[in-house]
Amino acid sequence: MDILQVLKGTFQVTLTIQDNQGYYSTITQSVVVKKQWMPIAKISPSSYNGINFRIDFSAAESWDPDGTITSYNWDFDDGTTSNIIEPVHIYNHEGTYHVTLTIEDNDGNVDRESATIVLSMQYPPDIPVILDGSNTCFTGDKSNFVAVSNDPENNLIQYGWDFGDGSEIIWSKWYSSGEYCNFNYEYLKVGSFKVKVKARDENYGESSWSEEHTIIVNDEKEPFLQVLKPLKGIYISNEKRRSFFATIVFGGIDVIVNATDGSGIEKVLFYIDNQDIPIAEALSEPYMFTWQEKMFFKHNLRIVAVDNTGKETSIEIKVWKFL
Ligand SMILES: [Ca+2]
Numbered sequence: 001m002d003i004l005q006v007l008k009g010t011f012q013v014t015l016t017i018q019d020n021q022g023y024y025s026t027i028t029q030s031v032v033v034k035k036q037w038m039p040i041a042k043i044s045p046s047s048y049n050g051i052n053f054r055i056d057f058s059a060a061e062s063w064d065p066d067g068t069i070t071s072y073n074w075d076f077d078d079g080t081t082s083n084i085i086e087p088v089h090i091y092n093h094e095g096t097y098h099v100t101l102t103i104e105d106n107d108g109n110v111d112r113e114s115a116t117i118v119l120s121m122q123y124p125p126d127i128p129v130i131l132d133g134s135n136t137c138f139t140g141d142k143s144n145f146v147a148v149s150n151d152p153e154n155n156l157i158q159y160g161w162d163f164g165d166g167s168e169i170i171w172s173k174w175y176s177s178g179e180y181c182n183f184n185y186e187y188l189k190v191g192s193f194k195v196k197v198k199a200r201d202e203n204y205g206e207s208s209w210s211e212e213h214t215i216i217v218n219d220e221k222e223p224f225l226q227v228l229k230p231l232k233g234i235y236i237s238n239e240k241r242r243s244f245f246a247t248i249v250f251g252g253i254d255v256i257v258n259a260t261d262g263s264g265i266e267k268v269l270f271y272i273d274n275q276d277i278p279i280a281e282a283l284s285e286p287y288m289f290t291w292q293e294k295m296f297f298k299h300n301l302r303i304v305a306v307d308n309t310g311k312e313t314s315i316e317i318k319v320w321k322f323l
Pocket residue numbers: 036037038039064065066067068105106107109
């Protein structure tokens with residue numbers, strides 16, 4: 001039996017008396033305890049100060065110690081009401097509202113709670129202006145762009161850049177309203193791209209896109225090409241066994257190169273002894289070919305990397321091949 005039950009209900013109270021000669025007398029009476037507990041109203045949110053005109057209210061934390069809540073009544077202070085536990089309410093105007101929740105329990109007891117809702121209109125930053133930006137660049141180089149926007153409430157601003165090359169929007173760090181956003185970007189492919197930027201504030205109010213800035217990305221660099229295997233040394237059955245001043249290969253060997261380029265590698269070609277037709281072609285990493293052909297004595301191994309704009313880099317190594 002808990003304290004609440006003790007305090008409410010019908011009880012048999014017995015009184016026993018004894019006199020000095022040992023005689024007992026007992027009387028029992030029925031006692032009804034009628035104390036009732038008030039319900040307790042709780043509003044969520046208990047206060048609000050912001051720009052979202054849609055408020056998700058809840059009275060779910062309201063409770064009654066000794067019974068149940070039988071009704072909920074909301075007054076949103078804008079001429080509208082609701083009687084559900086968790087109403088979603090949308091205000092139409094900015095202002096300060098005193099919301100009242102009235103609940104009633106199964107014994108007809110009433111409790112009331114109120115909350116203050118302050119709604120203020122806020123605006124997104126102005127459409128940013130691209131003040132400066134590279135007009136041409138080369139793949140792999142950093143190009144620089146500068147944009148600025150102002151926020152009507154002086155909120156901090158973040159700039160979202162679209163560099164027009166199919167990559168996702170990149171958001172800058174936060175800037176003060178009116179502070180220049182300096183942003184670097186590295187194009188990896190050649191072409192003509194349209195750069196645009198938008199701005200958002202701390203409340204995620206977002207501007208429209210700026211006007212477009214065109215940049216032409218060229219590729220004037222030859223691919224980077226490096227032989228990884230075989231290097232100088234003695235190779236037996238595709239494994240380097242010892243150092244040597246020349247490249248000596250016994251048996252088959254995997255020829256492996258590293259090729260990279262700002263515009264991407266189209267293909268890597270492998271030629272032996274000045275042949276016109278490559279003996280092998282690799283289109284993706286790892287760029288390699290397995291040289292199985294049985295040969296003797298010294299040979300020229302020529303490797304050509306071709307980038308996506310047709311520029312080439314070629315390397316030739318001398319290989320002593322046996323078997
Ligand atoms: Ca109650």
